[in-house]
Amino acid sequence: MPMIDRDGTPLAYEFTPGEAPAVVFLGGFKSDMQGTKALALEAWARARGQAFLRLDYSGHGQSGGTFEAGSIGAWYADALAVIAHEITQPCVLVGSSMGGWIALLIAREHPSRVAGLVTIAAAPDFTEDGYWASFDEAQRVALFEAGRVAVPSDYGEPYVITKHLIEEGRERLVLRSPLPLPVPTRFLQGTADADVPEAWAHRLLAHAEGPDIRLTLVKGADHRFSEPDQIALIERSVEEVLDRIAP
Template identity: 70%
Template structure:
């Protein structure tokens, strides 16, 4: 049963398993929820180790209140912060998948006191500006500015509704245009067959971020879901490696 916390009048759903710290926090992707394969597998892994674990739904996602089309990167960043601050104790290891990678980087930049380490899975920093906006035709750009939204196909089900607010707010949350200090262990994993986030994005993040212990692992043939058993095992090893580096 999901637990609840309220931010700005909206109820956010989360699952928190108590245990030793630093805890692990899973931050999911765009239009995803906390019931995904990676989130549940990591929860089971953390539970087996007796480690605290948190997964959550941003507003408009999963079991949380709100309409998806009302949200933006800034809202979902604030949602994640509200749950982390309200539920966890001490710095956490953030595991950010796709858009969750962007949100985890925003938390690391704005609230480094909350972060003990970071693991990203096909991280998609700045994707609204570098991925979505350039892919739109002139007609689509005009439509989103005049009508406030457009609908675009998705490889994962129903079409995505992309709003003007999502695009414009994203421009205020970019992390690849200004210094990005990551002064803790960071492990990034990326599939070479990912059609949503390119290896060029992963390499750009690796080159841009500033920190003493940052490593990127490329997995040949892995796609954006990164949910095959071997890929899940790599995520778990990456979290374990961050924990080992913290102990050392």
């Protein structure tokens, strides 16, 4: 598997050459590039001859580093490093959950790198509006005294949320300042998502600024958004964005 080094940490990725603009899949919190959506999109891109990139952030999947040492800024830098290594032209970012936040950060900070955007259950600012906002006083005290707190997860072992993750995340918030998205943008959200409330999708739609931004709600879809019809919707959304990119 290809690897690049970023500040001493090996980052794993898979790149499929093809036509530009490349489609880049950015996974979620503690997920990896072997997930259903990443692999399905890779197969879809290969079938149409589109360049495609998927990657593991540090502390995720086959990349080096530890999850607990990570932060939104570190994973954002990981994504930028891998993209820059393989892709020279503007690309279409497909961000799932936390990957949606990272995609929005890239679009805001490096607009010349982005030709289009699709998010799936995007979770911008989730360290602040999700974890920190939900912590009770005992958890907040534990976070600051021990530097970490374990939070139950529906996806396996508890997530260890660190003080560094919360504090560094406050430097990366995208819903507290202007968020220009001048490229074709599609937000996808399930109404039965127990991790990212539907209201977050509406807030993102209201906050983002751009001429071609749409939100699609799927009644009954959960956070995984990986059923066959939902995968097909992701593929159609990426195709629509590709078709609407100005030549």
